[in-house]
Amino acid sequence: MNTDTKLHTMTKFFxxxxxxxxxxxxxxxxxxxxxxxxxxxxxxxxxxxxxxQYHFYHAAGLLIVGILTFFLQVSSLIRWxxxxxxxxxxxxxxxxxxxxxxxxxxLGAITPVGGTAFVVAWxxxxxxxxxxxxxxxxxxx
Numbered sequence: 120m121n122t123d124t125k126l127h128t129m130t131k132f133f134x135x136x137x138x139x140x141x142x143x144x145x146x147x148x149x150x151x152x153x154x155x156x157x158x159x160x161x162x163x164x165x166x167x168x169x170x171x172q173y174h175f176y177h178a179a180g181l182l183i184v185g186i187l188t189f190f191l192q193v194s195s196l197i198r199w200x201x202x203x204x205x206x207x208x209x210x211x212x213x214x215x216x217x218x219x220x221x222x223x224x225x226l227g228a229i230t231p232v233g234g235t236a237f238v239v240a241w242x243x244x245x246x247x248x249x250x251x252x253x254x255x256x257x258x259x260x
Contacts (some may be wrong), residue, residue, distance in 0.1 A: 129188040133201045137181030140208060144174045147216070155220070170215030177204045177212075177237060184244065197246035200240045207236035230238040 148171045155167060184201040191197060211233025218226040 125239050129198065130185050133181050133185030133188060135185075136201065136205060137178055137183075137185055140174065140178035140181060140205075144178050146172060147171060147174070159219060163222070166215050169217035170212040170219070173215075173237070174208055174212040177240075180204050180240070180244075187244070187248070191247060191251040194247050194250070196243045196250065200244040200247060203236045203240035204242065207233045207240060209233070210236060 151164070151171060156164065159167060181201055181204050184197060184204065188197055211230055214226045214230045214233065217223065218230075224229050
């Protein structure tokens, strides 16, 4: 696979993941606001909303990763950044969604793993941007 094909594939992949997660977060947010508001305690609703909030931030992050793959050379740092955002969404937001609707407190012990994935994802994205500065790329920043 040549570099242009790899670039095009990565760009589309992360833009799709970002868009799909934005779609999902809007549906889950509406479900929470209209379907769960009367069923969850205020504390559990706050937990659910925290899951929505971080899901949204990292769905936007996936769109940023997709856009940056167009402008920067494809690198393992960018790829891992995007993949860790997906892992973070599933683990962090997913456990908060499940915790809020089931009340299973042990799920809260797993949530920080997703938070760590988010932190590492943003760090790797920053490193990818720093490493790309000064490169003679086709799509220079």
